[in-house]
Structure formats: structure tokens, C-alpha cells
Amino acid sequence: MSQNDPPVRGLAALPSVQRLIDLALDEDLGRGDVTTASTVGRDAAPATANMVARAPLTVFGLDVAAAVFAKVDARVILERKAHDGDRVQKGALLLVARGPAGSLLEAERTALNFMQRLSGVATIARRFADAVAGTHAKVVDTRKTTPGFRVLEKAAVLAGGCANHRFDLGSGVLIKDNHVVACGGVRPAIERARARAPHTLRIECEVDSIEQLREAIAAKADVVLLDNMTPAQVGECVKLAHAAGVIVEVSGGINLDTVRAYAEAGADLISAGALTHSAPAVDIALDFVGAS
Amino acid sequence: MSQNDPPVRGLAALPSVQRLIDLALDEDLGRGDVTTASTVGRDAAPATANMVARAPLTVFGLDVAAAVFAKVDARVILERKAHDGDRVQKGALLLVARGPAGSLLEAERTALNFMQRLSGVATIARRFADAVAGTHAKVVDTRKTTPGFRVLEKAAVLAGGCANHRFDLGSGVLIKDNHVVACGGVRPAIERARARAPHTLRIECEVDSIEQLREAIAAKADVVLLDNMTPAQVGECVKLAHAAGVIVEVSGGINLDTVRAYAEAGADLISAGALTHSAPAVDIALDFVGAS
Amino acid sequence: MSQNDPPVRGLAALPSVQRLIDLALDEDLGRGDVTTASTVGRDAAPATANMVARAPLTVFGLDVAAAVFAKVDARVILERKAHDGDRVQKGALLLVARGPAGSLLEAERTALNFMQRLSGVATIARRFADAVAGTHAKVVDTRKTTPGFRVLEKAAVLAGGCANHRFDLGSGVLIKDNHVVACGGVRPAIERARARAPHTLRIECEVDSIEQLREAIAAKADVVLLDNMTPAQVGECVKLAHAAGVIVEVSGGINLDTVRAYAEAGADLISAGALTHSAPAVDIALDFVGAS
Amino acid sequence: MSQNDPPVRGLAALPSVQRLIDLALDEDLGRGDVTTASTVGRDAAPATANMVARAPLTVFGLDVAAAVFAKVDARVILERKAHDGDRVQKGALLLVARGPAGSLLEAERTALNFMQRLSGVATIARRFADAVAGTHAKVVDTRKTTPGFRVLEKAAVLAGGCANHRFDLGSGVLIKDNHVVACGGVRPAIERARARAPHTLRIECEVDSIEQLREAIAAKADVVLLDNMTPAQVGECVKLAHAAGVIVEVSGGINLDTVRAYAEAGADLISAGALTHSAPAVDIALDFVGAS
Amino acid sequence: MSQNDPPVRGLAALPSVQRLIDLALDEDLGRGDVTTASTVGRDAAPATANMVARAPLTVFGLDVAAAVFAKVDARVILERKAHDGDRVQKGALLLVARGPAGSLLEAERTALNFMQRLSGVATIARRFADAVAGTHAKVVDTRKTTPGFRVLEKAAVLAGGCANHRFDLGSGVLIKDNHVVACGGVRPAIERARARAPHTLRIECEVDSIEQLREAIAAKADVVLLDNMTPAQVGECVKLAHAAGVIVEVSGGINLDTVRAYAEAGADLISAGALTHSAPAVDIALDFVGAS
Amino acid sequence: MSQNDPPVRGLAALPSVQRLIDLALDEDLGRGDVTTASTVGRDAAPATANMVARAPLTVFGLDVAAAVFAKVDARVILERKAHDGDRVQKGALLLVARGPAGSLLEAERTALNFMQRLSGVATIARRFADAVAGTHAKVVDTRKTTPGFRVLEKAAVLAGGCANHRFDLGSGVLIKDNHVVACGGVRPAIERARARAPHTLRIECEVDSIEQLREAIAAKADVVLLDNMTPAQVGECVKLAHAAGVIVEVSGGINLDTVRAYAEAGADLISAGALTHSAPAVDIALDFVGAS
DSSP states (O other): OOTTSOSSOGGGGSHHHHHHHHHHHHHHHTTOOHHHHHTTOTTOOEEEEEEEESSOEEOOOHHHHHHHHHHHOTTOEEEEOSOTTOEEOTTOEEEEEEEEHHHHHHHHHHHHHHHHHHHHHHHHHHHHHHHTTTSSOEEEOOSOOOTTOHHHHHHHHHHTTOBOOOSSTTSOEEEOHHHHHHHTSHHHHHHHHHHHSOTTBOEEEEEOSHHHHHHHHHTTOSEEEEESOOHHHHHHHHHHHHHTTOEEEEESSOOTTTHHHHHHTTOSEEEOTHHHHSOOOOOEEEEEOSOO | OOTTSOSSOGGGGSHHHHHHHHHHHHHHHTTOOHHHHHTTOTTOOEEEEEEEESSOEEOOOHHHHHHHHHHHOTTOEEEEOSOTTOEEOTTOEEEEEEEEHHHHHHHHHHHHHHHHHHHHHHHHHHHHHHHTTTSSOEEEOOSOOOTTOHHHHHHHHHHTTOBOOOSSTTSOEEEOHHHHHHHTSHHHHHHHHHHHSOTTBOEEEEEOSHHHHHHHHHTTOSEEEEESOOHHHHHHHHHHHHHTTOEEEEESSOOTTTHHHHHHTTOSEEEOTHHHHSOOOOOEEEEEOSOO | OOTTSOSSOGGGGSHHHHHHHHHHHHHHHTTOOHHHHHTTOTTOOEEEEEEEESSOEEOOOHHHHHHHHHHHOTTOEEEEOSOTTOEEOTTOEEEEEEEEHHHHHHHHHHHHHHHHHHHHHHHHHHHHHHHTTTSSOEEEOOSOOOTTOHHHHHHHHHHTTOBOOOSSTTSOEEEOHHHHHHHTSHHHHHHHHHHHSOTTBOEEEEEOSHHHHHHHHHTTOSEEEEESOOHHHHHHHHHHHHHTTOEEEEESSOOTTTHHHHHHTTOSEEEOTHHHHSOOOOOEEEEEOSOO | OOTTSOSSOGGGGSHHHHHHHHHHHHHHHTTOOHHHHHTTOTTOOEEEEEEEESSOEEOOOHHHHHHHHHHHOTTOEEEEOSOTTOEEOTTOEEEEEEEEHHHHHHHHHHHHHHHHHHHHHHHHHHHHHHHTTTSSOEEEOOSOOOTTOHHHHHHHHHHTTOBOOOSSTTSOEEEOHHHHHHHTSHHHHHHHHHHHSOTTBOEEEEEOSHHHHHHHHHTTOSEEEEESOOHHHHHHHHHHHHHTTOEEEEESSOOTTTHHHHHHTTOSEEEOTHHHHSOOOOOEEEEEOSOO | OOTTSOSSOGGGGSHHHHHHHHHHHHHHHTTOOHHHHHTTOTTOOEEEEEEEESSOEEOOOHHHHHHHHHHHOTTOEEEEOSOTTOEEOTTOEEEEEEEEHHHHHHHHHHHHHHHHHHHHHHHHHHHHHHHTTTSSOEEEOOSOOOTTOHHHHHHHHHHTTOBOOOSSTTSOEEEOHHHHHHHTSHHHHHHHHHHHSOTTBOEEEEEOSHHHHHHHHHTTOSEEEEESOOHHHHHHHHHHHHHTTOEEEEESSOOTTTHHHHHHTTOSEEEOTHHHHSOOOOOEEEEEOSOO | OOTTSOSSOGGGGSHHHHHHHHHHHHHHHTTOOHHHHHTTOTTOOEEEEEEEESSOEEOOOHHHHHHHHHHHOTTOEEEEOSOTTOEEOTTOEEEEEEEEHHHHHHHHHHHHHHHHHHHHHHHHHHHHHHHTTTSSOEEEOOSOOOTTOHHHHHHHHHHTTOBOOOSSTTSOEEEOHHHHHHHTSHHHHHHHHHHHSOTTBOEEEEEOSHHHHHHHHHTTOSEEEEESOOHHHHHHHHHHHHHTTOEEEEESSOOTTTHHHHHHTTOSEEEOTHHHHSOOOOOEEEEEOSOO
16 A cells, blocks of 8 residues: 555545544444454454445445545555445455455445445435436435434435435425425515525425426426425426426435436426435355455 | 423433534534424424334334434423333334424434334344244344444344343453464464453453364353354254353344254354344334323 | 433534543543642532523523533533523523532533633624624525534524525535636536535625626525625616626625615625634633532 | 645644644535535536635644644645735635645635634734834733633734633633732732742732722733723833833723723733634635646 | 533543543443343433442542443433542442442443542542651652543542642743753753743743752753752752752652652652552442442 | 554553553643643653562553553654563563653653552462462453553452452343342242353352352352351262362452361362452662663
8 A cells, every 4th residue: 555545545534433433442342442452353363355246237435445444444555456436346356355354344344334334325326326327317315314324325326327305404495395385485485585585595395286396487496396206206307397498306105216307308307216225235255265 | 290200211311322412413403404494483382292113123212212303392291102122013102202292303313213213123133033043043233333322232133132242342252263363273373361350250252263263162152153054063062061150142134034953053142244234214203192 | 410401412522522522631631630620629618609691692502511520520510591592691691510629620611611712702603793784685604614613603693693605615616716717717617616506505706896797696506705895786686686686795805884784785695714713702701609 | 745844833733732632624525525525426526726815814733734734644645835924815726735636625615714713813923013003012812712712812913913811711810800809909919829830820800990099000910901990090000010120001992993092002912812712713714726 | 400400511521531531431341231221221211329438538530420320321310428538437328329330340340440540549648648748848740640641640640639840841841851951951952941931831940950940040040950969968959949949849759768868869850650649549349239 | 663563562551551551641640741841841862760669569551551651752662571471570670662762751650550550469379379379270350450450450360369259230141149149049040140141151149148159050050159157067068069070269368377177178269359449569660761
């Protein structure tokens, strides 16, 4: 590892991500590794471990995994064999870690837990992106992310070929039904947001009906969100909206079976909570290959 | 809310869980809620919001959700309508939150993200527990948990009727293949662990074959872990192990379709990473019902 | 203080603001207050202290000041006598704190340091807002805030009647000269941003000349930033931009003497780092008025 | 960068300063840099950026700025071109940073925000120190510092040629009017402090009148603080105090116009909150000079 | 517990002490209490527990112990039955805690660990204070405290009747042999410190011999530290020092057998690391007395 | 120091230990070192300092001490001259630190405070281990550790030749009298624990009498804890327990005078709180040996 190839980089260097890694190491390793200590010994001979895909998947999380090893033992040398966003086959080598065997064993589970979850998000994002390939639509994520993982899961979504919706409550205006009710209608809600929100943000408003859609267009919304409509209904709304230069997002009940129909209906954006809230972990393992 | 019914209690009061909640609030609300601020206003009139199950599920996470609301605004009054571990039907009311409308809107997504994930774990645990009902076997979790969520997900597993494996690397001796190799065999590995690990811990050893099983029994392992065996193989091993008073855990490829066969094969414990690493989020929503 | 009037609320409840308050208390009070301890005693008789404006000012920071007192001693009772955003005269009463005299003395300086700085920002923002009154322009802040104070200073700017620019690097697209150079021109930079940035964000691009302005308009920038132009140059650019529906922000050398000329030149937004990076503290004091 | 020239050093290595830098990076970069990511790319080609003074100033904060770059990306190589305390002219080169262009862009604002504020303090301190040059007096700071910045701003004051008053409530005894009232007089207050405060601390007492000054001298105060007196009054008090071997500090209404008169009146120490609470930011910029 | 009697108060409210308590709870309770959970249940019936002295001791730490219970479960009601600094007999009741039995069991050990250690410091301080009773000398602590416990152990020393030396490296000037060597002598070291250290601090200098003592007096040290001298040597030095108005501290080999001889030799201050670095824990227990 | 010999390693790399070290540095050095700064200067010439045992002792804590120096100044080069667990004589060299003299002075006390306390634990553990040498018994620690130091003190106990009891409330089942009372007897308590606790944990139960011992054996406890019995009573109980294959731990009043009698009475484990709660600090010093 040369001095210009530091183990901690990218998002893994963010203080908030460092805090998440610390939580993870404290909870798994904070009382030591009693098995390794009592059998192998903490200062065991150097070993080499290969992080390997056990199934086809899209990679994300190498920087975080590397940071986990580096935190457990700064003597561990890491060699990245893949890049975030790579689609790899079963058996692909992702990362090689060389260092004291005890340290590799101690870091193994935490590093893999991050990799399996984040690559799981990238992998399902890849499937969604493929499902709309050739259409105009982008599949975007939501704020339904694992608490504490927002910045990582959003990056995994990008690595998988989908796009990001707003990062958080402060980086996008999305007027929902409760805001509309509290403001007494779509128009006053949009007008208030236009007047008071930072000029760097577009104004997006959820609409439930053609009437609300017309009201949103009249109030000069930049984006409308159509929730729980059929592709046919979406198609109708898209015509109205696009004629007025308004961007259309759809949400509600989006899955791999339905997403293409919405894309073909003309939606610009299709948001799917399933990208992050229910992405199954993908199988990634650490194989020890003996002394380094 | 009486003084003896504080919003922050149970696991949600643990410092490490407080840190996780802080990470989650910082990432979603740390720049404010620009939509609510520009439309409804942060100091909006009081409102009432009902947290409701949108599907049948097993509940877990109410203390964490309550803590999220309480952190956002100490004026929010919470009334728990269900208990962790309850199996509820679609439409069931779980929690009522009353307070400034702006604060409820700001806390909504973070509270729901915790509830959906943790109840997702409890719900799948409930299905696994039901799948082995009537047998002697317990389904147990693994260390394949969401980083930072170990203590919460383990409690969700219990709430769903399954049992816990070791909490972390410090609270259980589990000798795996890499330890066996490093020690030169099953017997020396078990003997070293027996000699050096705290007396409060049983010694569990992974075995790959009948030969290793016999060696583990001879070395007086307390528990053996059979990885990736068929139910028939497990049945054979169970006879040998039980005859020697050794507990049997099986792992590898356990899912809702296969788990009962392993239970009926006589395994004492069946561990399934899927309890935590791939539990899909369950649908829970916050419905605003107007002024409180 | 009723149970529904908790001392910690609003932005002061955010975990990141709590961490800043902790830093401040640790640095001033972390070794105790040797003067108070050796003379008055930590458990001195209750006292009342009035927080008072010593000069005309616009108030901001009461929630933070209240949180400081509450952290030092939960027995301190607080009564807010003003609201964030109030313009008050010299002598105005802002907050009354009642509690152990020792605790009030210990919290005094930290609470005042927050109030003086944040009200200083609100006060200068008020002056900028007044300077452009009657024009179409809004004065907006920048990212030149005190490190750690972003969310507080942005709120103080709002309280003073100005508006917010993007919160951070993640909540707005602002293509600057370095990005333009790296992308090989205004057009490719804008097109890349349009293609890849979240749809919730407008695309703003800095332009140095009429040529770049035309290029930005052609590339369909939502907003252009004119840096270091004269009001006359701005007026010319505004005509071009507005004709194309493009919003115009100006920056560079904005102060209370020059801001109105830019507003009258037709700029939509005028950004001024001075709102936050050089706002002088305003004079606020804590007067002890004897036993409570 | 040789191994003996680490990027993080000096005060920037203190845990509390690391926490402040983390707050600053989280608030600006915690959601990523959407502009850089969507245009230049996070892993852009290496670039070189020069940190340059845009006005005459006294430098402070290089260690903190360097730590910011190092935290964002450990691959950034830093070369210090000036030292804390240097008086530099407009155009002076302060620091050269070489590394991935994206990383330099991401760290830029946070690093500059620290530099501009801290060098602002050093610069105004330099002006105060110059204003009393040739007299016996030292200009000292107060506890009116930016919350969270105490240790940094105190060091900036030193770098500018002024001196430090007590660091915090635990490192100096300063009996103020409220303490005097609570103790029933100057004498009992001083005597209690003498009896109970650590022997490592001098006893300083604020006095409002000649009578209180005489009482403080009689009670063997080590230092007296004269608040809001005219230079003439100070001159009179100094004679009395010095005759008794008592050090004299003055405060209240000290600015660059008045400070010399107090110095010439014989004050030993002149404290000015303006050193820290209202120091305007100085203009420092980061100029990109192309590939490294 | 009335609203004016909050469970968290005093030093226990300091952010740094909160962090220490968090570390302690995380390490003991962070994985839950498997015994209580599996037998009694976390939500067991309310119980009452009495914290009782099992030996004669001087009390310190009640605020910290109370904060531990309050953090584990806000429903626990606390009643203080003693005050910090009280000398109590075996069997004395110190604190009553009422709340869910499970919560009391979970908090018990952490609360007691703080109480036993801190009361241990207060108890040994009480013995040192008694040992010099009637003399002019004060026994003072050192910086040889338990890492993380400085502010608590210093307060325990005061509660036991001894006094505090400087809090930390920033709140006192103590020139030691290494500083003297680096400066080229006692005189230049004292003169530099006098010129540069804050005026709020006295200048103390370690001296090894009569010659160095004379040099320190000539350089106008405020305090001299005599290390490892006999009481007779101290007596001789005291005469010289006191004649010049210089305070005398002695250190080195101070224990309960030798301290009085040094006090009678005329030392003003006698510092003993043993007050904090080797204070044995005192026996304090928590007795459960059944349902509350 | 080669790249494979990093200063931070082992337990010192754990996030929770890093937090403890941060607390310690903040409390001692957080306001700077006013003596060193005003005399030697922070950037003094390089120096070499030897950490030396001033008494015979067993070493523990070198990784923590090294981490302290590395945190204060990354330029300090460390050379370990001893290993944790080494028994060394008075005068033994433990660690050599080379770096800026000011940095060595600043880190000295914090590094020594850790070393003296942790080596104190290892040293007393060594004495206990020696006291039972040749018997079958192991001396084990308890949860009566210094708050925040659990993982370090447990490792020091091992380094001294004793063994560890459960790490925390989550890594061992120890049914105490209060649990027995709440469950209505020894048998139901053991049965509940057996049914619900993780299978990785043995079930240990405290017994007060022969009757309870028989009940515990009948309920198939894995371990019994005999509290406050005489060696003779222990001998009797051991016979009963061992006949049933039950392990015996004794506790209560264990000290260096009594421990061997219990060991010879046949106890398998003897737990002693004194290993950690009252271990006196051992004398370790840092000697400066001039320029490096």
C-alpha cells in the first residue's frame, strides 16, 4: 500500500460514516474476540484473506470495508480488486486483505455486514435500472433508508445505475398531502414554498387527482408526484404535465414487475422505497488463503 | 403522559442506541425540514398522528420510535397502543403522537424507518418460529445484523419468538474452520478454548464431517455447529451428539422452506442469517387525524 | 415552566446542535467554576437573572441559550420574553432565568456567547433586508458560516428577514469556475449536472461574461450567478436572463452601501458572505436581580 | 510529505478540536458534494490549489486547515508556506494542497471558513498589540469567544501578539460584582477565594470605585479589574494599586481608538472582548492552478 | 421527586461526565442483561433498593450514581439520604432508588462502581486532612488521577477535606526539572513563564536544592515545590521561602505516616498522588427491600 | 517506526478505548500546556524520553500509552522495549519515545496515568496468580472495574496470569440472590435462564447454603457461586458439586492472605474484586535523556 493509497477514503472518511463504523465495531468487537484470543491468539502469524462474491452482484462498499479493517489493525494491507459499481460474477475477487490472522478474523464479520447490505442495495438498483433501460425514465430512491446509512445507501443506488431523490428534509421541497391540507390547498402550499424555500430547490408537489394536477400546474410547480396511480392514469397526467413543462414522478407500489409499465407511461422519475428498505443482502464471503 | 411513563425507555435509553438515533436524525433533519418550514411552519398548530400497520405484522421498535419523536420535540405526547411482540392485523393502531404538526412531520420518516425495519425482523422471526412450532428446535439469529443495530435486531428476533445466538465476539466461543486450521485440528482448538475462555461460556465448534464430530465430542465440546448438511446428515449427527450430551446447531441454507426439515431432524438450534440480513421492511404509516 | 414548555426545543434539540453546546460547555465549565465555587458556592440560594439587550438588535438564539441553562442545571426555570426575529430596543428583556445562583453564574457566559453571535447575524441580516425593502430582490446567505454553526446561522439569517442559499454541498448545484474549467465549458458542465444531479435541485452556474451568460442560458441553466459585476453590468445581464426565464443571483463585494444598487439593477438574489462571516456580536447581558 | 511532517498536528490534534472539525465537515459535506460529483467527478485528476491571502493579514489556523484537507482525503499532500503568526501581504501564498481535484473542491470551503475566522482574530489582535507598542501594557482576550473555538481563538490571539486572560471558569479566579454582592463585600469575597481556590491561581477582583479598590488592596487581591473607567480614573487607581504591588486590568469600551490611552494610563492589562467576539473574517482564497 | 429535584445535576450534568457515564453503561449493559431478562424480566414489578455503606466512609458520587439510574430508566425515582462529603458509619443509608426491579438490577453495578471509587477517594482524602489537622498545611491532589475522572476525583478530594492543585496543564504553571533544563536554569524558566503565562496564574517552580531555591526566590517565583526532601530539609527551606513571601509545596513519598511531619515542618501545601491514584474502593452495596 | 509497526494497535484501536483516551487528553491537555508553552515552547527541539519502571511490576498498557503519544503528536516515534505481561525489575526500560520535547511533556502525564493504573492491575493479578500456583484453581476478575476501563482492566488481569469472569451483563448468566427471590427459588430461576438465555452461555447460580446447592445441582446449573463461605464449607460443597459435574466458584473476602486456602479447598474459580477495584498504581516514570 503506497502512501497515496490510504485505506480510509471516499465516503468512509466522512465523520458521520466513521461514527457508524465505530458503532459497528463497538457492538461486535468491543469486548474482544474470545474465540480468536483463546485459540489462535490476537497476534497470530500474518495471513491473507480474499473477499469474494458468492453470487452475481453489483459491488458497493469497498471503502467502508477497507476502513473497517484499517480501524481494527493499521497493519492490515488492503488491495482493492474491484470498483464500486462493478457487476461481477460468482467467484469474483473483490478485495485482498493481508495482516495478522487474528485481526482479519476480528474485522471479518463487520466488514462483510457492510458489504453485503450495501452491495445488496447496488444489486437491486442495477435490476431496477435494467428494467427501465431504453426508456426516458430514471428510477430514484426515497428517504426510506436504513437509519444511519443514508449517505452510503444513496451512493449504492447511484453505483447500481439508479438516481437519487432528495437527500434529506433540507435538500428538496416535496409538498405532501399533510402539507396541502395544512395550507388549505395545493396552490397556497406551492406558493408559500416558492416564496420561502431556497432558490436552489425545485418545488415538487404530490397530487392525488387530475384536479390537483391542474392546480399544481397552474401554481407553477416544477415537479409533480403522482402517488398510487395506474400506468394508464400516469400516462394521462404526463401529457398534461409535460405540456406545461412540469416534471412527473410516480410512486407507490413500484416493484420489478411494474416499474417498466410506469416508465413506458412516460414518467420522468419513478421512486421505489424497495431500493433501500427491503434490499436483501447479497452473499459475500472472506476466504482465508494461508500465510501472506 | 405521566411522569412514570417517560418517552425514552428500554433499549432506546442505551447510550449506543441514542447515538444511532442521533445519526439518523442528523442525516434526515440536520438541515431542517425546508418543506414544512416554508409551508406549514415549524410551530404549526398541534396535531395528532396515528402510527398504523398497513399489513399484518409483528411489532418491534416502539421505544425507539417514541424516542425519535421525543428528541425532535419534547412537547410531543406519546401513547403506546401496542407492545413489542404483538402480532397485529392490517389497520392496527400502534402508537398515537400528539404535538406540534411541524414536529410530527419532521420526526415521521425517521421514526417509521426504525419501525419498518425492526418490525420487519420481528415479523420474519415470527414466521420462522411458527415454522418449527411443535418441534424441539429453536431458531436463532447470527451476527449478520445491520451494522449499528445489533442490540435492536437481537431484541426484535426475541420479540418474534426466535432465540438469540451469541451477542458478539466477546459473548460466545464459536470455533470456526479458520480457527481449527490455525490450531492444527478440532481437538487442540477446543482444548485451548476450554483452558482460556471465561468459564461462563460454553465451547461451540464447527464440524464438517462425522470424523470432526467425533473429535469434537471426544474433546468435550459443549455444542457442535453443523454447516451446510442435509437434514438426513443432521439426523445422523444428532444421534451421535445427543448420546454424548452435546448440543447440535445447524446452519447454512436455512430458509422458511427448509427450516422445519432440520427441526424434525432433531437439531437443537437452527441459525438463520436471513432473520436479520434480509428481512424486508414491513409497511407502517403515520396518519394525521387533524388537530389534537 | 409547564410540562408542555420544555427548555430544549427547536434547533437546539438537533443532535448536531447538542454536540456544539456540549463543546461550548466543556470548554468553559468543564473544570468547574473555581470563582463561584470558592465564593458563592455551587448550591447558592436561588436567584433571578434577566437577559437584556444592551443595544437595539434583532433577536435570535433563545432556544440555544435556554438549552445551555437547562444543561447546566435542570432546576433552572426559563421564561422567554421575546421571540426569535423580534426587533427590540436597548433595555428589552429577552429571557428570565430562575434557579440556583451558582448555576446561573456558570451558564451565563456560554449562553451569552451564543446569543450575542446569533443575534449579531440576525441584526445584520435585518439591516440588509431593510436595505432592499421595496425591491424585488432577496438578500441570501452563503456557506461562509462559522464552522459548526451552519444550521443556527442560516436560521438567524431567516429571522433577520433575509433568505437562505443552499444549505451545504449536497443541497444545491452551484457550478463554479473551477467546475467549468474541469468540464471544458459552461455548457458541458450544466448538461452533466442536469443529467446527474437529483431532480429536486435547480442548476445554478457562475458566469463571468455575457458570452458565458448566453451559453448558460442556451444550456438551460435555472439560475446564473454573476460574480463581481457592477450594477450596470448586472442590469444588462438581468434583461437577457429574465427574457429566458433564468433567475439571477449576484455576489462579490456586497455590503450595506452597495446592496440596494444591485437590487435596483434587477437581481433576484444577492448573496453576501458578510451576513455570517463578519457579523459583529451584539451587546446582550445577564443582570442578576436578587433572590427569585 | 515526509513521515515526520504529518498533516494533523498542534492544536488540530486535540480531541475537542477534532470534534469541531467533524461538526464542520458533517454540516457542509455530510451529504456529499452534488455539484462536484455530477460535473467533475469525485475521483477527478490530481490538481494543485494555492491558499492565498487576498488582503494583508496575520496568519492563524494552518494546522486546522491542513487537518480539514487530510480528513476529507488522506491522499492530499500539504505544504505549509507560512507560519501561524506571520504578517503577510496581499497575495501571499499560505499553503499548497495537491490531490484529487474533487477532494480539494470538497474541503475548500470548510478549510477557508476556519482560516478566515482564525486569521481574522490574529489580524485584529495584531492591530491591538501594535496600538499599545512601547507601553508596559498587554492587551488580553476574554471568555467572549465563539462557542467551541476557545482553544483556537486564544491561540490566534497569542499569534497576533496579544496575551491570554484565563482560559475558562476553572483556570482563574475573577470575582465579579455578582460574587461580591453574594458574599457581602469585596473583602469577604477575596478572603473566601484565597482560602479555597487552588494555590496555583491568583485572586483577581473587579472593583467599581476607589473605595472598593482600597478594600481589595487591603484584602490582598493579586489583581484588580477596573471596569468602565476613564483613562484618568485608571491612572489614579494604578498608582494606588502599584504602590501595594497589585496588578491592574482594565476593561469596558476598549477599542482600537481608546486602547492606547488606557495603556498610557499605566494599566498592566487591557482586556477586549472585541478581539474574539467581533473580529471580521479576513479574505483568504483557494486558487486552483491546474494539474499537479 | 419534584420537578425541582432533577436526577441529573451538579458535575454529573457536565457533557464530559455524561460521556464517561455513557462509556460505563455501554460497556456493562450495552448488550442487555441476559440474566435479568431471562429470569426476572426487564419489566419486572417495581422494587426499592437501598444504597448502603458497608464500612465507615466519606461519601462522594451521589450525583453520578443518580445519573446512572436515571439514564437506565427515567422511571426510577431517587431519594438522596446523604450529601457528598458526609462522614458516615457502617450501615448508613445513602440513596434510595425505586423503580422497575429489572432496571435497578441493570444499573446497580455501574452506579456502585462509581460510588465505591469516588467515595474511596473522598475517604482517603478525609484521612489525610485529619492527619494534618491543627497545622497550617493543606494536603492537595495531583494530576495522577484516573484518566477520564479528573473533574470527579478532584471534587471528591475537596469533599474529603483536602484541597486541589491545578486542574490540568492549562490552569497552573508548574515548572519542573525538564523545563528548567530546557531553559538553561531556574531563573530564565521563571522569567519566561512570568512574561508569557496568563496573569491569572501564579508561577510555581520545582527546586532540588537550597541553591535552586535561592535562585527561584530571586526570580520571584510565587510558589516553590520541594520534591523528595526530608521534613528537616523542608523546615530549612520554609524559613527561607516564607521570609521572601514565597509559598512552599512539598511532594514525594507523602503518605499517612509521613504527612504530619511535613505539615509540622511548615509546608503550606503537601501534594499526594496517593489521594487519587491508589485510593482503595470502599464497600458500598445495593440492598433490595422488596416492592416499593 | 516502519509502516507495519503502527503506533495505534490492539485494544487501543477500539473505538470505545479511543473515546476514553480522548476524554483523558481533553481533561489534561484540552486548554494547552501553559508551562511548556511559556518556557520550552510547543515546537521545542526533538528529545528522547524513556518510560521506566521504578519498582518491580508486571507490565500492561503499552498500546494505550503509545496511542496517547501518537494522538498528541503524530511525529513522535515509539519503540516498545517490553511486552504486556512481562514481569520486570525496578529500572526496566518499557518504551522509548522520540519527538518534539514539548509534545513529549504534554503527553507524559496522561500516558503514565494509564500505564500506572493498568500495570497496577496486572501486577496485583500476578500476585494472586502466584498465590494459587500449583493448585487447580484460577483467580478471576469481577465487574467491579473502573467505569470506562472494563476492556482494558480485563486484559490487564489476563496479562497478570489470572482469568476473566463474564465481560458484562450480556456475556454470562449469573443468577444472584435478588434474581432467586424474584423467581421464587433457585430451581425456577435456573430453569428460566436455561430456557431463555443464549445456548452459548453456561448457567451460573449463587447459592447460600447446602440446600440451595443441592437445588442448583438438581436444576442442572453449570456453575455454582459460593459467596462468603469458609474454606472448610467450600471443601464440602466442592465434593457435592464436582460429583455432579458442576463447576464451583467462590467469592467474598478473597485477598492475598486467604486465596490459597480457597484454592486448596478445591474451588475451580476464585473471584476477587480487589484485582480491579483497589489495585494500587505502580510507579512508572518518564525520564528525559536529552536530544534524540
